[in-house]
Amino acid sequence: MHDNTMxxxxxxxxQAGPDVEGRFESYSAEINPHMSFLEMLDxxxxxxxxKGEMPIEFDNDCREGICGTCGCVVNGQAHGxxxxxxxxxxxxxxxxxxxxxxxxxxxxxxxxxIRDLVVDRxxxxxxISAGGYVSVNTGPKPDANAVKIGKDLSDKxxxxxxxxxxxxxxxxxxxxxxxxxxxxxxxxxxxxxQGAPERGRRVRAMVDQMDAEGFGNCxxxxxxxxxxxxxxxxxxxxxxxxxxxRAMFTDN
Amino acid sequence: xxxxxxxxxxxxxxxxWSKRLHEMKLVAPNNKxxxxxxxxxxxxxxxxxxxxxxxxxxxxDAFCITDSPRRAHSIAAxxxxxxxxxxxxxxxxxxxxxxxTIKGGDFRSREANVHRLAEVSNSIIDQAVAQxxxxxxxxxGELANRSFGGAQVSRTFYARGQTGQQLLLGAYxxxxxxxxxxxxxxxxxxxMLDLVVIDGKARxxxxxxxxxxxxxxxxxxxxxxxxxxxxxxxxxxTNAFNSNGTAAxxxxxxxxHFANPCYVQIHPxxxxxxxxxxxxxxxxxxxxxxDGRVWVPKDKADVKTPPNEIPEEKRDYxxxxxxxxxxxxxxxxxxxxxxxYVCDEGRGVGATGRAVYLDFRDAIKNQGRDxxxxxxxxxxxMYEKITGENPYEAPMRIYPAVHYTMGGLWVxxxxxxxxxxxxxxxxxxxxDHGANRLGASALMQGLADGYFVVPxxxxxxxxxxxxxxxxxxxxxxEQTEEEVTAYIQKMxxxxxxxxxxxxxxxxxLGEIMYDQVGMSRTPEGLKEAIGKIQKLREExxxxxxxxxxxxxxxxxLEVAGRLADFLELAELMAKDALNRDESCGGHFREDHxxxxxxxxxDDENFCYVAAxxxxxxxxxxxxxxxxxxxxxxxxxTRSYK
Numbered sequence: 001m002h003d004n005t006m007x008x009x010x011x012x013x014x015q016a017g018p019d020v021e022g023r024f025e026s027y028s029a030e031i032n033p034h035m036s037f038l039e040m041l042d043x044x045x046x047x048x049x050x051k052g053e054m055p056i057e058f059d060n061d062c063r064e065g066i067c068g069t070c071g072c073v074v075n076g077q078a079h080g081x082x083x084x085x086x087x088x089x090x091x092x093x094x095x096x097x098x099x100x101x102x103x104x105x106x107x108x109x110x111x112x113x114i115r116d117l118v119v120d121r122x123x124x125x126x127x128i129s130a131g132g133y134v135s136v137n138t139g140p141k142p143d144a145n146a147v148k149i150g151k152d153l154s155d156k157x158x159x160x161x162x163x164x165x166x167x168x169x170x171x172x173x174x175x176x177x178x179x180x181x182x183x184x185x186x187x188x189x190x191x192x193x194q195g196a197p198e199r200g201r202r203v204r205a206m207v208d209q210m211d212a213e214g215f216g217n218c219x220x221x222x223x224x225x226x227x228x229x230x231x232x233x234x235x236x237x238x239x240x241x242x243x244x245x246r247a248m249f250t251d252n
Numbered sequence: 253x254x255x256x257x258x259x260x261x262x263x264x265x266x267x268x269w270s271k272r273l274h275e276m277k278l279v280a281p282n283n284k285x286x287x288x289x290x291x292x293x294x295x296x297x298x299x300x301x302x303x304x305x306x307x308x309x310x311x312x313d314a315f316c317i318t319d320s321p322r323r324a325h326s327i328a329a330x331x332x333x334x335x336x337x338x339x340x341x342x343x344x345x346x347x348x349x350x351x352x353t354i355k356g357g358d359f360r361s362r363e364a365n366v367h368r369l370a371e372v373s374n375s376i377i378d379q380a381v382a383q384x385x386x387x388x389x390x391x392x393g394e395l396a397n398r399s400f401g402g403a404q405v406s407r408t409f410y411a412r413g414q415t416g417q418q419l420l421l422g423a424y425x426x427x428x429x430x431x432x433x434x435x436x437x438x439x440x441x442x443x444m445l446d447l448v449v450i451d452g453k454a455r456x457x458x459x460x461x462x463x464x465x466x467x468x469x470x471x472x473x474x475x476x477x478x479x480x481x482x483x484x485x486x487x488x489x490t491n492a493f494n495s496n497g498t499a500a501x502x503x504x505x506x507x508x509h510f511a512n513p514c515y516v517q518i519h520p521x522x523x524x525x526x527x528x529x530x531x532x533x534x535x536x537x538x539x540x541x542x543d544g545r546v547w548v549p550k551d552k553a554d555v556k557t558p559p560n561e562i563p564e565e566k567r568d569y570x571x572x573x574x575x576x577x578x579x580x581x582x583x584x585x586x587x588x589x590x591x592x593y594v595c596d597e598g599r600g601v602g603a604t605g606r607a608v609y610l611d612f613r614d615a616i617k618n619q620g621r622d623x624x625x626x627x628x629x630x631x632x633x634m635y636e637k638i639t640g641e642n643p644y645e646a647p648m649r650i651y652p653a654v655h656y657t658m659g660g661l662w663v664x665x666x667x668x669x670x671x672x673x674x675x676x677x678x679x680x681x682x683x684d685h686g687a688n689r690l691g692a693s694a695l696m697q698g699l700a701d702g703y704f705v706v707p708x709x710x711x712x713x714x715x716x717x718x719x720x721x722x723x724x725x726x727x728x729x730e731q732t733e734e735e736v737t738a739y740i741q742k743m744x745x746x747x748x749x750x751x752x753x754x755x756x757x758x759x760x761l762g763e764i765m766y767d768q769v770g771m772s773r774t775p776e777g778l779k780e781a782i783g784k785i786q787k788l789r790e791e792x793x794x795x796x797x798x799x800x801x802x803x804x805x806x807x808x809l810e811v812a813g814r815l816a817d818f819l820e821l822a823e824l825m826a827k828d829a830l831n832r833d834e835s836c837g838g839h840f841r842e843d844h845x846x847x848x849x850x851x852x853x854d855d856e857n858f859c860y861v862a863a864x865x866x867x868x869x870x871x872x873x874x875x876x877x878x879x880x881x882x883x884x885x886x887x888x889t890r891s892y893k
Contacts, residue, residue, distance in 0.1 A: 017804075032527055036638075039529050042755070049753050049799050049808065057807055059319065061492040063532050065634065066417055067323045089637045114463055115805040122440070125320050129432040133425035134384045138304040138703045141378035145339065148393025158386040158411060161418060165322055194384040 005030050006097040010044065012056055013104040018112050024102075037080065037090040038063060038070065058117040065089040065229060068164030071171070072117045073104040078168035078227040086166065086229040106167050108176035110214040121167050123213040124181060130209035131202040132185040134194045147193055160188040162230045172227035175216030180224040182210050183240035184232050190243055200247035207244055256509070256863055256878045259664040260364040265884045266346075269368040272665070276708055277715035284309035287714055290457055290472040291315070292444045292499055295324030296416070296695060297678025298478030299423035300702030305476075306430030308707055313470055314427065315439045315459060317494055317810075322424045325480060325492040326698060329416025330537035330631065331400060332408035333380075333695040335373040340397050344405040346370045351885060353693060356402040356583050357658070357686020358837035358853065359887050360512075362861075362880060364665055365683045372704045373696050377409055379703060383422040387411050398627075400691035401538055402583035402892075408692045413537050413631045419695055423702070442468070443810060444499040445736045447475065447506045447674065450728045453719065454674035458729075458736050462810065465803040467733055469724035474673045474710050477503060478702065481657035481679040483516065485818045485825065486770070487762025489654035490522060490535040496814040497821050500661050500680050508669040509863040509876060511662035511682035513821065514829035517689050517838045518771050519655030520587035523638055523648075524607040528759075533653040534638055536610075536631055538691040541580040543615035543624065544648070546571050546587070548599040548608050555601050559609055559647050570594055578892040585688045585838050585851070586892060588652035592771050593849065595651075602649045611647035652771060656694060658685040658838065659828075662863040662878075666709035667701060670865075672717065675710060677701035682861065687837025740802050743812055747798025754812045757792050761785070761815070761822060769826050772840045778830040782823055789819040824864060824873065831875065834858045855887050 007030050015022030029044045038060050045055035061069040065086040072087055074080035080090045095101065103117065111119040161184070169180035186203050189195030195202070218237055225234045261268040261275070279287065287310050291302040294316040302314040316324065338344040349370040354361060377395070381387065388396040388410050397406040411418040430436040441462040448456035448471070456471040482497030483489040504510045521536045549555055550568045570590060572579045580587075591608050600606050616624050621644060625632070632643045639649070660682040667675050667683070678698040685693065722728075768774075768781035792815065800806045835844040835851035836858070844852045861878040 032529055034526050035529055036531075039531050042531055043529060045808075046753055046755060049797060052799075054799055055808060057805060061318060061323055061494050062325060062328045063493060064328055064534050065637070066328050066414065067318075067325070067492060068327075069318060069323045084633075085637060089634070091638075091640070093640065118805065121319060125322070125428060125431075125438070125440075128322075128425060129428035131432075133429045134382065135429060136379075136382045136426075137307045138300070138379060138426070138707065140375070141382040144337070144377045144381040144387075145394050147381075149389055150393050151389045151391050154386050154389040157384075158388075158418075161386050161411075161421065162414065164417075165320070188386065189384050192384040192386065194382055 006033050006092065008040070008092070008095060009100040011100065011102045014056070014116055015113050017115060022113070031092055033093040035092045036063065036088060037074070037092065038088050040092055056117065057115045060088055063088040066164060068166035071106060071166045071168055073106065073171060075102055078106070078171040079229050084229055084231045106171035108170045108215070110176065110178070111167060111170060119167070121165070123215070124165050124167065124178070126213060127178065127182055127206055127209045128185065131198070131205035132189070134189065135198060149193065153191055157188045157191040160184045160191070160232065160236055163232050164230055166229060168227045168229060169224035170215065172223040173216065174221060174223065175219060177218045177224070178210050178213070178215040179218035179237045179240060180228065180232055182206050183236035186243055187236045187239040190239065197252065199243065200250055200252040203240065203243040203247050207240070254865060254874065254876050256662065256876055257664065258362060258878055259666060260362065261665070265363060265367050268364050269371055273708060276712040279711045279715050281309050285311070287311065288313065288472045289710060290470055290475045291478060292457065292475065293324070293478035293480060293680070294321035294424070294427065295326035295478060295480055295678065296420055296423055296698030297702040299324070299420065299427045300699050301476055301478060301677055301706040302436055303423060303426035303430050304703055304707040305710065306433070306435035308711070309435070312430070312436040313439060313472065314436055315442045315444060317441065317443050317462065319440050321427055321438065321440070322421065324420060325495050326420045326695070327417045328492065329695055330413040330535065331539040332398065332410035332415045332692040333376065333419060334400070334407050334692040335377045335409060335696070336370055336407060337374055337377060339395060340406045342405045344407050348405065349373060349407065352403050353684070353690060354686070354885055355890055356690035357688050358851065358890055359686065359855070359859070359882065360836050360880065361684055361686030363882060363884055368705070369684050369697060369700050372700045375704060376696060376699045380419055380422050383426060385411065385418050385422040398539055398542055399581060401541065401581050401587065402690040408539070410539065413539070413628060416695060419699065423699070444479070445502060445813070446732050447503045448728050448732045449506050449671060450722055450726060453672045453717070455722055456724065456729060458733050463805055465801070465806065467736060469729045469733060471722055471724050471729070473714060473719045474675065476675040476677060476706055476710065477661065477680050478677045479680045481660065482818070482821060483654045483657050485761070485822050486654040486765045487758050488525065488530060488533050488766070490519060490533050493532060498814050498817045501817040501821050503661060503669065503671065503674060505866050506671065507866070508671050508674055509662040509865050510659070510824060511861050511863045512659035512828065513825040513864065514769070514832060514839050515658035515687050515837065516654060517584060517656040517658060518588040518652040520584055520591055520652045521610065521650045522653035523635065524602055524604065524651040526603070534634070535653065535655060536635060536648065536650060538584065540610060540628060540631060543619070543627070544580065544610040544612050545569055545614060546580050546608055546610055548594045548601060552598045555599060555605065559601070559611070568599070575892045582892045583688060583690060585840070588771060589840060591652055607649035607651045609647040610650045612643060613647065616644065656689055658682065658687060658689055662861065666712065667705055668709065668713065673713065673719070675706055677706050687839055740813070743816065744798060744802055744809070746793055746796055747812065750795040750797040752791070752795050753797050754808050754815055757788060757796060758811070758815050760788055761819060764788070765822055769822070769829055772842050773829050774842045775830060778826050781826045785819065785823045785826065792816060792819055828862055828864065831862060832858055859887070
């Protein structure tokens, strides 16, 4: 590992707005290898601002890999090459001194570009609002231990619930499918007894909404799982398909 | 002389909340449909409040600065949420949770609020489980618990190290369900820049659409502010990059009092800073201290020796040594301060000497690597990602970092600010944690306020106050929007000619705050800080450089606006810290300590909430005191020995 500095060359997608043509711009930066990828972009931006140019806009918030706000395609991979890592948790020590890094926004029809690397992922919220919940109002509920849930089952549900909704799965998929995101929520709620009464209605509504938003279909390529920073398994898509099929033949 | 009415109900502590609930007036279902409520912020408090109000039949407009309500910083909370269920049968009760919280807050919170928090804590767990939140479970199928600092019982419910995420997603899903039903309209990527007050009541907000830069007017019958804390005043903190104090600060300038701004929590278990390019600090859950042992070398000469080569007899497990009954599970302020002491002595480890070890060697030996991985796997993974070191093999290095602000807008028992119709919930208010917050109680307060207090107190307000309909053409909307426009214009004008970037000035502010309004404070340091902040504010308004314009997506302009507010709030924090001539909780004054170096309170003179009222322009704010009455617990010196 380097201890002092390294130089990186960037080719960054710049696009002033949704209806404006975008292009790649080149920049160079001298940086500390301990920086995170976003801190590297901060440094580049400080430089651009001082020169009177517009900084590169990118979405980010917690910088701890949990909020799902950040995300861009780095050298052709959503969130970069490192497995199970959001771009905010990617560190410059994973790159070579003198390397050229290509940075692009998520590219999918359902995620229109807002500016530079910032895209609109509102479609994900609309998929959740179509049925990605348990219909209970706030108010008195049975004691939390009234329904026992086995540890294995609850752990499995948690594995699906860990999705951060960043959109990398869509960006990585050649069809721009949202099946991993949608499948993860469907699987979590289908596993939990609380989600059972709406199981069929939920999967139908969510899948319909996913299609209406303009996401492509899943053709089992598996790039989504490879790009997912939370390593959400492809099994979630299989479960979604099974749940959908089941819902076609049952009332719930 | 202004006075503050906390409106705490009469009667025995345990009956106050149910009594108030019975007294509250109701709004009939057909009238609820006609009333509109604004909820600003959609973290745990905001999402749960908006969802619950929507379910009741009100029309809710909900706003967030992020692209989706699922991004709120509540999502980053790791460790867990407290409740007095007593499932482990270790003697917990509502009273104990209440008592631990009062004591943890160093007797600087309102008894009635804290008791209500403990009372509704159990309902929160029931509610979340009903939503399908996948809490950790035992093999028998019951919910698992663990312990947190400041408590001798296991009352913390958790979902791996991602409890905040799972609880937020539960509340977010409840919110999206209301969006689907049409009762809630969601406005993402909006920043609240001002409050519109008509006839003395909160009647709307001015927001900036962060994509187009357009200012927008939104009217309502009541406004609920759930915008989180102001920890980013330190620049480096564990808070998300977009967390800010702007909405709360603008409400302060419209007449809401700001309470206890000097109460800041420094969290003991964060990944230490490694360079000056750093943009934020990362927290490691306090739950790690259940099994991890905190130590530094006994001898200064050993600080550069690899930890695994330091034999047992040369290690100082200083928390276990000084606090035998709580050990590594002392509350956060105590753990943080002691980490600072050992580093100040020159026994800190790591490249900067500002870190202590958190060691899992013994836990792995006793319980096995799998058991530890099961409990803390994702935290270990995160640590390794950031530092490039494997905590299964060498101890973690940790250091305290700014994490949570206990101060916030002053609210009465029903969470209403001094502006009628403006409610404040979660971290944005000051109400429940006193001078220090115990672990796993931020999630508890956010959800208690949002699910179980605000929905009723807003209804009570609407039923008791005649709120005339207004439109956004009203002169007050016009004028407030003009003021916001002029403010942004002024900033952009300076920004065109200035030489120092927003981030440069922001880092300077952070440094002043860390050094002089941070983990320990002195009167001289605070006075110096006030002068430095004023100077820096002047520099901002004459020399800041801001790229681009106001009518486009412009992140730096957003940050500049937040920094301008922090430059004012920081001064109030220092003034409040100077005024509070005692040590309590997270507010540690070096001139008030016991011979053992513990915080020394002055109950005679400072047993009050310091609420500050804005007096316009550069005029000094007025200090209004709400004296704290302790009828049920005895004010005692906190001891974790």
